[in-house]
Amino acid sequence: MSSRDTILLKARMNQPAAAPHPGTGGDWQRFEDPVRQFQETLEAVGGRLAICESRADAAAALEDHPQREQFGKIVSHCPEVMAGNFDGAAVARPHELADVDLAVLPGEFGVAENAAVWVTDGGLPHRSLYFITQHLCLTLKYTTHPADALVHNLAEAYERIGLEGTGFGLFISGPSKTADIEQSLVIGAHGPRSLTVVMLPRQEPGNR
Amino acid sequence: MSAKRLPHPQLAKIFTANDQRAHWHDQALWFVRAKRDRQAASVPEWETLRERASQIKTHCLSRLSDYLAEFEENAQRLGATVHWARDAAEHNQIVLDIIQGHGATKVVKSKSMLTEECHLNPFLAEQGVEVVDTDLGERIVQFRGEPPSHIVLPAIHIKKEEVGAVFHEKLGTTAGSADPQYLTQAARKHLREMFLGAEVGVSGVNFAIAETGGIVLCTNEGNADLGVSLPPVHIACMGIEKLIPRAADLGVFLRLLARSATGQPITAYTSHFHGPQKGGELHIVLVDNGRSELLGSQTYRQSLKCIRCGACLNTCPVYRRSGGHSYQAAIPGPIGSTLSPSHDARAHYSLPYACSLCGSCTDVCPVKIDLHHQLLAWRREVSAKKILPWWKRAGMSLLSGLLRRTWLYNAAGRAARLSVPWTPRALIYNPLNVWGRAREIPSTPHRSFRQMYRKRMRAKSKPTRTGQNT
Numbered sequence: 001m002s003s004r005d006t007i008l009l010k011a012r013m014n015q016p017a018a019a020p021h022p023g024t025g026g027d028w029q030r031f032e033d034p035v036r037q038f039q040e041t042l043e044a045v046g047g048r049l050a051i052c053e054s055r056a057d058a059a060a061a062l063e064d065h066p067q068r069e070q071f072g073k074i075v076s077h078c079p080e081v082m083a084g085n086f087d088g089a090a091v092a093r094p095h096e097l098a099d100v101d102l103a104v105l106p107g108e109f110g111v112a113e114n115a116a117v118w119v120t121d122g123g124l125p126h127r128s129l130y131f132i133t134q135h136l137c138l139t140l141k142y143t144t145h146p147a148d149a150l151v152h153n154l155a156e157a158y159e160r161i162g163l164e165g166t167g168f169g170l171f172i173s174g175p176s177k178t179a180d181i182e183q184s185l186v187i188g189a190h191g192p193r194s195l196t197v198v199m200l201p202r203q204e205p206g207n208r
Numbered sequence: 209m210s211a212k213r214l215p216h217p218q219l220a221k222i223f224t225a226n227d228q229r230a231h232w233h234d235q236a237l238w239f240v241r242a243k244r245d246r247q248a249a250s251v252p253e254w255e256t257l258r259e260r261a262s263q264i265k266t267h268c269l270s271r272l273s274d275y276l277a278e279f280e281e282n283a284q285r286l287g288a289t290v291h292w293a294r295d296a297a298e299h300n301q302i303v304l305d306i307i308q309g310h311g312a313t314k315v316v317k318s319k320s321m322l323t324e325e326c327h328l329n330p331f332l333a334e335q336g337v338e339v340v341d342t343d344l345g346e347r348i349v350q351f352r353g354e355p356p357s358h359i360v361l362p363a364i365h366i367k368k369e370e371v372g373a374v375f376h377e378k379l380g381t382t383a384g385s386a387d388p389q390y391l392t393q394a395a396r397k398h399l400r401e402m403f404l405g406a407e408v409g410v411s412g413v414n415f416a417i418a419e420t421g422g423i424v425l426c427t428n429e430g431n432a433d434l435g436v437s438l439p440p441v442h443i444a445c446m447g448i449e450k451l452i453p454r455a456a457d458l459g460v461f462l463r464l465l466a467r468s469a470t471g472q473p474i475t476a477y478t479s480h481f482h483g484p485q486k487g488g489e490l491h492i493v494l495v496d497n498g499r500s501e502l503l504g505s506q507t508y509r510q511s512l513k514c515i516r517c518g519a520c521l522n523t524c525p526v527y528r529r530s531g532g533h534s535y536q537a538a539i540p541g542p543i544g545s546t547l548s549p550s551h552d553a554r555a556h557y558s559l560p561y562a563c564s565l566c567g568s569c570t571d572v573c574p575v576k577i578d579l580h581h582q583l584l585a586w587r588r589e590v591s592a593k594k595i596l597p598w599w600k601r602a603g604m605s606l607l608s609g610l611l612r613r614t615w616l617y618n619a620a621g622r623a624a625r626l627s628v629p630w631t632p633r634a635l636i637y638n639p640l641n642v643w644g645r646a647r648e649i650p651s652t653p654h655r656s657f658r659q660m661y662r663k664r665m666r667a668k669s670k671p672t673r674t675g676q677n678t
Contacts, residue, residue, distance in 0.1 A: 004280075004292040007448065007496045012273040014504030019270045022263040024456040029252055041473055094438055095404050113251075113463075114473035127485055128437035131430045131477075154474075155459035163420045163455045163480060170479040176430040177476055180345035180361065182368045183236055184388035189344060190396055190403070191430025191477070 030152040034112035038150055042115035045174030046187050047195040051146050055080050058200040062137060067194060071135065076104040077123060078139045081198050089125035097126060103133035107140050109160065110197065113153045116171035117197060118161060127168045136192035138172065141202040149199055213536045215558035220530035234528040236364060241522040243471025244572065251463065260460050262576035265513035268453055269503060275418040275451050276494065282421025286483030288490040296326035299445065299495045303328060303410065304335055306443055306491055312407035318432035319343045320412025321359050321516055322445050322495060324538040340402045342431040344395050351378050357532025359539055360469050360518035365531050399431070409436035413446035414515070415461060419454045422482040423492065426465060426475040433479055440488040448499050449512040461515060464574035469517040502550050507585050511546050513575040520569035520579055526562050535559060542569035546582040549590065557595040560586035621656050628652045
């Protein structure tokens with residue numbers, strides 16, 4: 001008998017009496033001001049938030065970044081925040097992205113409780129861009145109010161994500177970090193050394 | 209596999225010989241436990257989530273074979289290759305075959321307790337494959353030639369000066385430098401080269417979703433993601449208990465995992481892999497290695513619910529004061545002390561005793577495993593199987609004989625009260641009195657508790673002058 005069949009048979013023989021799935025619905029945590037919750041949590045995990053009311057605001061969002069002068073090679077899928085100067089799709093191997101300083105990529109929505117932003121590799125040439133870049137900026141577009149771009153908690157997030165057909169999707173909450181040396185927090189372990197989330201209107205306020 | 213190991217107390221003694229370090233270790237873990245408490249308190253439905261998580265796991269285990277088959281079918285539909293391994297040896301061979309099938313020799317690996325359990329690294333090294341652990345803590349212990357001492361914080365037992373010393377030797381950092389920022393940046397530079405040069409990436413799995421055929425990985429450093437997105441081949445190794453039924457269940461487990469583990473609201477990266485990346489391969493190795501057997505045990509099957517957060521280690525007074533290496537097991541602490549004897553009771557007989565039965569592990573467990581009850585059950589089993597050393601068994605049967613006879617117990621107590629104050633110190637604190645090694649025996653009272661109680665009751669039953677008019 002194959003290992004597969006042996007394991008399945010043994011599991012079938014030994015599994016306990018059927019117990020029901022309790023469901024995942026519930027009266028889960030919601031916030032009076034989800035944007036504030038998102039911002040406070042993001043800052044607590046080492047990220048920054050820029051809430052922009054117009055395209056002009058968005059274009060200035062990264063200008064006061066503490067490492068602004070290090071942004072040499074930029075891959076951008078969100079030119080309204082910062083123009084790119086390198087096309088990630090131009091390289092065949094993701095390894096050639098190792099010297100990217102900044103990636104500006106679209107996020108789909110944020111989660112207030114833990115400052116996570118949901119992203120996928122749908123529009124990306126290489127999924128490693130999220131991790132290999134030295135600095136990362138994610139955008140969240142809202143329709144009328146920044147809170148439109150957020151859900152309150154992870155339960156709501158999974159209601160919104162259809163994982164079927166995503167290929168690769170992830171929650172990013174803050175920059176890469178480690179505390180493996182004596183519990184001292186160090187930002188920038190292997191991935192991005194900083195994370196900026198820029199919330200901006202989907203359309204210019206005048207054009208709504 | 210019944211290799212002769214030193215029992216936990218002897219190994220713990222080595223750790224506690226350095227009193228200052230033992231205290232430092234204790235404090236470092238208590239700090240993490242306190243962070244966990246703050247996060248747990250910030251979620252009003254925390255207890256509901258724990259209950260829900262526990263029920264989902266119970267449900268999943270009750271239909272494990274169906275969910276495994278469903279997961280396999282969906283994962284294959286997405287283009288992943290699913291492998292099945294009955295035991296550690298088969299798992300290691302599968303991984304080796306995939307690596308050699310690509311003519312590869314350079315492998316980067318992110319944290320996976322399963323590969324620790326299977327001793328994958330030494331096996332691959334023997335076959336000429338270079339495996340680089342990419343989690344910073346794991347890289348530190350790998351450089352030092354040690355196993356991890358904690359499942360989430362692999363290098364929690366190591367001081368920054370020691371990290372500085374090993375990095376100076378291996379990575380050429382400045383001698384004497386122990387700044388965590390500087391050392392982490394040196395590791396970043398070194399490991400970037402490893403990521404870019406790797407041909408295969410190996411990872412663990414935090415959750416596998418039956419309904420979608422996807423796997424989920426949670427890290428803070430981003431090492432797992434770099435390691436499996438740069439090389440074209442990704443091998444994900446998981447125990448069969450890592451399964452969850454639906455994607456929506458993640459909305460329960462992920463709210464508990466990082467909060468319980470390190471006191472964070474969520475890890476920096478929570479990656480969902482559904483099928484291989486463009487032009488790449490995804491291999492998922494499903495490993496049994498005793499799990500389907502454990503599933504049949506009514507007493508111990510709950511330990512299969514574990515999501516490897518490490519909260520029970522951080523809170524355990526014994527773990528904090530004896531260090532992870534004193535357990536001599538891939539998984540230390542309370543959860544390891546129940547999992548290890550189920551693999552090999554003879555080799556790990558002392559672990560269920562590395563416990564004060566305080567129950568703190570059970571209180572913090574995000575999936576509500578009855579950890580301290582399991583450890584108590586193991587003690588019964590270990591003792592019934594006559595695995596304990598003869599002197600311990602003899603001592604216990606002597607004590608049990610004493611405690612079962614009231615008259616004997618009373619007589620022994622009286623004898624002790626009379627004799628102990630007059631017995632020379634050297635006779636009491638002799639090598640046979642293990643308890644007296646680190647402690648003073650309390651001063652002997654004149655009367656036993658029963659005598660004092662009886663006297664008190666007698667006094668109470670006599671009406672007092674002041675009490676008469678009430």
